[in-house]
Amino acid sequence: MRRIWQASMIGLARSSAMKSFMQNSRATSFLRNKYVAGETVTAGAERAVALLEKNGIRSSLFFMGEYVDDPALIAETVQQKHDAAEAIAQRQLDIHISVDPTQIGYVISPQQTQGHALKLAKEIKRLAEESQGIHCLMFDMEDASLNDPTIALHNTLQDQGLPVALTLQAYMRRTMEDMEKQVQRGSRVRLVKGAFAAGPKLAFQGTNEIKHNSRQLIELMFSKTAKSKGFYPIIATHDTNLHDFAILVARKNGWSKGEYEFEMLLGVREDIARNLALQGERVRLYVPFGRDWWPHAVRRIGENPRNAVLLTRSLFS
Numbered sequence: 001m002r003r004i005w006q007a008s009m010i011g012l013a014r015s016s017a018m019k020s021f022m023q024n025s026r027a028t029s030f031l032r033n034k035y036v037a038g039e040t041v042t043a044g045a046e047r048a049v050a051l052l053e054k055n056g057i058r059s060s061l062f063f064m065g066e067y068v069d070d071p072a073l074i075a076e077t078v079q080q081k082h083d084a085a086e087a088i089a090q091r092q093l094d095i096h097i098s099v100d101p102t103q104i105g106y107v108i109s110p111q112q113t114q115g116h117a118l119k120l121a122k123e124i125k126r127l128a129e130e131s132q133g134i135h136c137l138m139f140d141m142e143d144a145s146l147n148d149p150t151i152a153l154h155n156t157l158q159d160q161g162l163p164v165a166l167t168l169q170a171y172m173r174r175t176m177e178d179m180e181k182q183v184q185r186g187s188r189v190r191l192v193k194g195a196f197a198a199g200p201k202l203a204f205q206g207t208n209e210i211k212h213n214s215r216q217l218i219e220l221m222f223s224k225t226a227k228s229k230g231f232y233p234i235i236a237t238h239d240t241n242l243h244d245f246a247i248l249v250a251r252k253n254g255w256s257k258g259e260y261e262f263e264m265l266l267g268v269r270e271d272i273a274r275n276l277a278l279q280g281e282r283v284r285l286y287v288p289f290g291r292d293w294w295p296h297a298v299r300r301i302g303e304n305p306r307n308a309v310l311l312t313r314s315l316f317s
């Protein structure tokens with residue numbers, strides 16, 4: 001039931017007619033305000049500062065947009081990511097910028113994507129030279145067709161000594177193998193359950209199967225081998241059972257607070273994020289900004305059937 005609801009919302013996220021209607025409707029502004037920091041780089045950066053000052057929570061900035069095939073929009077997106085890196089560096093925060101390959105050119109040309117990603121990662125390295133913190137270009141993971149290209153892009157930049165990180169999804173059957181390789185590389189990996197849909201050959205379908213795979217992946221991410229390789233685990237979920245499990249495995253295998261982190265989404269159960277930060281855990285929120293907010297917001301609605309009320313309110317008010 002939950003996966004059917006999620007799949008319907010994924011469909012809505014890809015509908016350009018729906019996107020245009022929702023993003024131009026005044027009635028939906030409460031949805032935008034719930035999940036998005038604001039339209040500009042400054043709004044995103046200010047929210048990041050406020051989170052750190054009030055709650056000790058770090059941020060990953062994300063200029064929204066996905067599956068972009070308009071060259072002008074791709075250029076604007078790349079510029080916004082550069083601006084976000086600078087704005088964050090000026091405020092002496094982590095230069096932690098999230099990026100979807102399909103928003104920086106992958107739909108048009110993989111070479112172009114690599115060029116943009118390379119420049120961004122070099123810029124982050126330059127800006128971060130004299131500053132402490134967890135600085136990186138974090139690759140988000142999109143649908144199953146993007147798994148191989150995204151991993152290849154991450155590995156190419158990592159091999160050049162650039163500060164990059166990778167997202168892997170527990171719903172994909174291949175992820176255990178992908179994670180093992182990243183452990184050997186001593187990477188920074190963000191584990192998520194997965195906000196996309198794929199058939200049973202490629203992906204686990206049930207919530208319990210996905211949770212079971214998440215726990216197995218956490219065991220690997222916090223293994224003694226991972227620690228000895230310099231691997232950095234990032235557990236990105238609002239699922240408190242998985243938080244508890246990760247902390248348990250971490251302690252059992254000798255990981256201290258600050259050698260890994262938890263990451264959550266702006267506007268989703270921020271109480272949990274605050275509680276973890278109060279316990280001394282390193283916590284980060286994914287802070288989206290920009291005008292193209294509908295696909296991001298409707299995926300969040302899809303993650304919890306109880307959010308149907310939010311969607312109904314925005315459609316009929």
Ligand SMILES: Cc1cc2nc3c(=O)[nH]c(=O)nc-3n(C[C@H](O)[C@H](O)[C@H](O)COP(=O)(O)OP(=O)(O)OC[C@H]3O[C@@H](n4cnc5c(N)ncnc54)[C@H](O)[C@@H]3O)c2cc1C
Nearest residue numbers: 140141167192193194195236237238239263264286300303
């Ligand atoms: C930092 C971050 C980055 C991400 N990046 C990617 C990515 O690159 N690729 C990708 O495919 N997916 C990504 N995701 C999304 C992820 O795959 C899940 O779809 C999402 O996090 C929901 O699963 P969960 O494990 O958090 O919570 P669930 O198991 O769905 O739920 C756990 C608890 O949190 C509550 N909850 C969860 N989501 C919501 C919500 N939207 N509103 C209200 N309550 C909620 C549930 O009700 C429940 O109590 C990312 C998630 C995070 C946190």
